[in-house]
Amino acid sequence: MPETTPYWWNAIRPPALFMQPVPQRCDVVVVGAGYAGLSAALTLARAGRNVHVFDRMRPGEGASTRNGGIASGALRPSFASLIEKLGVDRARTIYLEAKVAREDLADFITREGIKCDYQLVGRFTGASYQRDFDGLRIDAELHQKHFGINTELVTPGNIQREIGTDRYFGGVVRPDIAGLHPAKLHAGMLALARQAGATVHGETAVTRLQSNGNGFDLRTLRGPIRARHVVVATNGYGDRSNRWLRKRLVPVASRIIATEAITGALMDELIPQRRMLGETRNLYHYFRPSPDGSRILFGGRCPNPRSNPLAGTDSLRRELVQLFPRLSAAGISHSWFGYVAYNRDSLPRLFVHDGVHYAAGFCGSGVVWARWLGLKAALHILGDPQAQSAFHERAPKAVPLYNGNPWFLPMVTGWLRFKDGLAERGSKRI
Numbered sequence: 001m002p003e004t005t006p007y008w009w010n011a012i013r014p015p016a017l018f019m020q021p022v023p024q025r026c027d028v029v030v031v032g033a034g035y036a037g038l039s040a041a042l043t044l045a046r047a048g049r050n051v052h053v054f055d056r057m058r059p060g061e062g063a064s065t066r067n068g069g070i071a072s073g074a075l076r077p078s079f080a081s082l083i084e085k086l087g088v089d090r091a092r093t094i095y096l097e098a099k100v101a102r103e104d105l106a107d108f109i110t111r112e113g114i115k116c117d118y119q120l121v122g123r124f125t126g127a128s129y130q131r132d133f134d135g136l137r138i139d140a141e142l143h144q145k146h147f148g149i150n151t152e153l154v155t156p157g158n159i160q161r162e163i164g165t166d167r168y169f170g171g172v173v174r175p176d177i178a179g180l181h182p183a184k185l186h187a188g189m190l191a192l193a194r195q196a197g198a199t200v201h202g203e204t205a206v207t208r209l210q211s212n213g214n215g216f217d218l219r220t221l222r223g224p225i226r227a228r229h230v231v232v233a234t235n236g237y238g239d240r241s242n243r244w245l246r247k248r249l250v251p252v253a254s255r256i257i258a259t260e261a262i263t264g265a266l267m268d269e270l271i272p273q274r275r276m277l278g279e280t281r282n283l284y285h286y287f288r289p290s291p292d293g294s295r296i297l298f299g300g301r302c303p304n305p306r307s308n309p310l311a312g313t314d315s316l317r318r319e320l321v322q323l324f325p326r327l328s329a330a331g332i333s334h335s336w337f338g339y340v341a342y343n344r345d346s347l348p349r350l351f352v353h354d355g356v357h358y359a360a361g362f363c364g365s366g367v368v369w370a371r372w373l374g375l376k377a378a379l380h381i382l383g384d385p386q387a388q389s390a391f392h393e394r395a396p397k398a399v400p401l402y403n404g405n406p407w408f409l410p411m412v413t414g415w416l417r418f419k420d421g422l423a424e425r426g427s428k429r430i
């Protein structure tokens, strides 16, 4: 049986931090100690604010130590579709911020000396269906024209240079996307926030949040606290304590499996460039070699894992073997899941509601976005002009007929599977 904890925890586990006393008051309470919460806490503590961060689990036990470590700053709506929907100027502003946020993460890691196996290896995206190659080409041309990003087209004839499979109808390589070790990044950020003076309370849920006219009264599992400002950074792990937010963010489970170590020769055959990888189908997979190049980590949508922590592992393994038949005998050492958060328009968000700052809705791409929008939330509290962001918007709209239990997800998954089936039939495999 595979281990159900993340492969990343072999190197470093979320620490137990629950012994610090809760003071009566502080300047800022941050709810959630993932990348977003820690980024906000670090910025505020360095600006001299007295900051207390609360997490209902161990700090990092949410998505920030469970993810694939693909530092893409991807946005779900493609650039072309955003241009169509919002016009070229607004779409350009949004996508330009993705570039800036991605580069800023790399600078941050270097500047702060965080040892998190950051590797600027690029990402290959395979066209799952014949018609998708055109979409990838158009997106590549737009990125070249507007941002000077030299995306390389990979024709079907050249695909073995990038990936040892015959499943794709060509693809593209984005050179500006990196891989990293997510748990090491989180540990680095946690250490920096604490060194800057922020107090981080693990296993301490915030159970109530109320405005008092001049700030906020909060109840936590270890006592009450009063704060001038609050940042909520709970993304896919929001609980019943904030019903208003739960109507706006839909938690979606994502699973990753890790193979046992494979030989270098086999890795050369399957992922010769050691890049991050993805594909265009609706129920897409994201995958990569581990930072030491010894295993393949393969992720995708996961059925409801509440009653079975390994739910969906077998089907994910089958899909891995469909892609790479050479892995049919490879064992699976780890299989774990976590929650990402989607909102109605699938764009990350920074917003202020009733005086509370929120950074949320990273739609499965929070390695770049959570840190970035946590930083922006802190700058906004500090009144810093650099707080400006294309993602500082009104709160996402509530999802109709939804109260925190995403009953409709199996139907959405079924619909996406149906669309993938149709597209598959329309693609001629040679």
Ligand SMILES: Cc1cc2nc3c(=O)[nH]c(=O)nc-3n(C[C@H](O)[C@H](O)[C@H](O)COP(=O)(O)OP(=O)(O)OC[C@H]3O[C@@H](n4cnc5c(N)ncnc54)[C@H](O)[C@@H]3O)c2cc1C
Residues within 6 Å of the ligand: 031, 032, 033, 034, 035, 036, 037, 054, 055, 056, 057, 058, 059, 060, 061, 062, 063, 064, 065, 066, 067, 068, 069, 070, 071, 072, 073, 204, 205, 206, 207, 233, 234, 235, 236, 237, 238, 239, 241, 254, 255, 256, 286, 299, 336, 337, 338, 339, 340, 359, 360, 362, 363, 364, 365, 366, 367, 368, 369, 370
């Ligand atoms: C399997 C998987 C693979 C992924 N792969 C990638 C990838 O390759 N690239 C990428 O960019 N992104 C990826 N993501 C998404 C990325 O991990 C997240 O977007 C990001 O980590 C979100 O960070 P966060 O700080 O907003 O939230 P989280 O790290 O999820 O932290 C939220 C925290 O809030 C706490 N919390 C909730 N309610 C309360 C409360 N009432 N009181 C106190 N604390 C509370 C939770 O305990 C949790 O620790 C992946 C996610 C998953 C699950």
